[in-house]
Amino acid sequence: MSDKGYRVKEHGCSTKRYCQTLELKDVPELIQEYIMFHSQAYAWPEIREGIRSVGILEMEIYIS
DSSP states (O other): OOSSSOOOOOOSSOOOOOOOOOOOOSOHHHHHHHHHHTSTTTSOHHHHHHHHHTTOOOOOOOOO
16 A cells, blocks of 8 residues: 555445546535535435445545
């Protein structure tokens, strides 16, 4: 592992990394709401289970 970047989690199997960029409306209140609803604390368990069921082990969302 390099000393640069973030720590990669070990999953014990080959994994792929997928990235997606979304263009959000430039409305600070809506962006904060989006961040809240996509946080680990607010994510619905059904959504998390669905993501895992298709083989996604980790997900990161970046706001540009």
